Amino acid sequence: MKAPEFQLIGAHAVARVLHGRHEDVMELVAQTYRLHGDGRTTNPDSYFLRFPERPDARIIALPARIADEDEVAGIKWIASFPGNHEHGGLPRASAVVILNDMATGFPLACIEGSAISANRTAASAALAARLLHSDTAPDAVAVIGSGPIARQVVEYLRQSGWRPGRFRVHDLVPARAEAFRDELGALGVNAEAVTTSAEDAVRGAGLVVLATTAAEPWLADPGLLTPDQTVLNVSLRDLAVPVILAAQNVLDDVEHCMKANTSPHLAEQATGGRDFVAGTVSDLIEGRIAPDPTRPRIFSPFGLGVLDLALARFIHHEAGRLGLAVAADDFFGLGTGASAP
Numbered sequence: 001m002k003a004p005e006f007q008l009i010g011a012h013a014v015a016r017v018l019h020g021r022h023e024d025v026m027e028l029v030a031q032t033y034r035l036h037g038d039g040r041t042t043n044p045d046s047y048f049l050r051f052p053e054r055p056d057a058r059i060i061a062l063p064a065r066i067a068d069e070d071e072v073a074g075i076k077w078i079a080s081f082p083g084n085h086e087h088g089g090l091p092r093a094s095a096v097v098i099l100n101d102m103a104t105g106f107p108l109a110c111i112e113g114s115a116i117s118a119n120r121t122a123a124s125a126a127l128a129a130r131l132l133h134s135d136t137a138p139d140a141v142a143v144i145g146s147g148p149i150a151r152q153v154v155e156y157l158r159q160s161g162w163r164p165g166r167f168r169v170h171d172l173v174p175a176r177a178e179a180f181r182d183e184l185g186a187l188g189v190n191a192e193a194v195t196t197s198a199e200d201a202v203r204g205a206g207l208v209v210l211a212t213t214a215a216e217p218w219l220a221d222p223g224l225l226t227p228d229q230t231v232l233n234v235s236l237r238d239l240a241v242p243v244i245l246a247a248q249n250v251l252d253d254v255e256h257c258m259k260a261n262t263s264p265h266l267a268e269q270a271t272g273g274r275d276f277v278a279g280t281v282s283d284l285i286e287g288r289i290a291p292d293p294t295r296p297r298i299f300s301p302f303g304l305g306v307l308d309l310a311l312a313r314f315i316h317h318e319a320g321r322l323g324l325a326v327a328a329d330d331f332f333g334l335g336t337g338a339s340a341p
């Protein structure tokens with residue numbers, strides 16, 4: 001038996017593979033949620049490596065396995081260093097995904113992971129928006145936080161047919177919201193930077209995207225949201241317990257979400273139970289639950305390693321097919337690399 005060729009797939013190759021593939025990525029994410037709901041995945045708890053002297057920084061390991069006909073295992077290793085914004089304008093998040101061959105266990109590829117992470121996150125948010133909210137042309141969509149995740153979610157919403165009257169963008173740092181507004185404007189998208197308050201951006205917006213880096217709840221008024229609103233709670237920690245309890249709550253995975261002081265986790269601690277959870281996104285996909293029009297709906301995705309793995313596997317196949325992967329010849333020193341005689 002030969003060790004598989006080990007390949008490097010960098011950011012440019014990933015971008016070329018994913019260009020214009022939004023619907024395919026959303027379908028891949030939906031299919032992976034189905035597999036996860038059917039118990040055909042392994043998705044252990046994420047491991048958070050933290051640093052006492054740098055409490056805002058972390059590196060998270062997300063190992064996973066997908067046990068379908070093209071079985072694969074792997075891990076995403078993703079760093080979050082918020083201070084990067086101040087140090088030369090580097091992105092907060094950086095990542096790699098390692099894919100492992102299930103015949104030999106050998107690593108197959110190392111793939112740039114921040115685009116994988118942003119794309120699977122945005123695709124899952126847009127998928128949940130499609131499942132929870134039928135009006136894709138509300139007067140406004142509010143976007144709180146103006147980093148790469150917010151940008152990618154807006155891109156997936158637009159590519160999946162959302163045409164709001166305007167995007168209302170808000171950020172703790174007004175210049176970031178203004179830069180995002182200008183980018184959307186340059187694309188011909190009607191956007192406004194709301195610099196007064198997040199509440200002003202949220203009020204009356206059909207869809208609300210939360211993509212901040214808040215560590216503790218700060219949107220506390222349960223009266224802020226109305227039954228005609230759906231919230232994509234991507235950043236997980238902005239909403240106070242009463243806001244969660246007044247809504248229909250859909251999670252990606254109940255066990256995973258009840259960790260790391262997410263808003264659903266705080267609601268579980270406050271109520272001593274999980275009765276406030278309506279179900280998961282795979283329940284929505286399979287029709288086991290339906291959107292509740294009498295309450296605001298909140299989708300809270302903890303972010304599953306199986307989604308990173310599914311997308312990394314897709315990119316690995318496509319990059320190979322398009323000749324975009326770089327072989328690390330004989331990486332494991334077994335003489336079985338691509339250049340071996």
Ligand SMILES: NC(=O)c1ccc[n+]([C@@H]2O[C@H](COP(=O)([O-])OP(=O)(O)OC[C@H]3O[C@@H](n4cnc5c(N)ncnc54)[C@H](O)[C@@H]3O)[C@@H](O)[C@H]2O)c1
Binds near residue numbers: 173176218
């Ligand atoms: N659930 C998931 O699967 C998943 C996956 C990837 C990222 N995320 C989360 O998405 C969030 C955004 O990621 P990013 O890479 O765009 O981060 P980023 O740091 O680049 O951008 C976040 C922005 O939010 C702003 N912000 C922080 N607190 C705010 C507040 N209280 N009100 C308004 N704006 C505020 C910051 O100024 C910053 O511009 C992070 O919290 C990240 O952990 C979630």
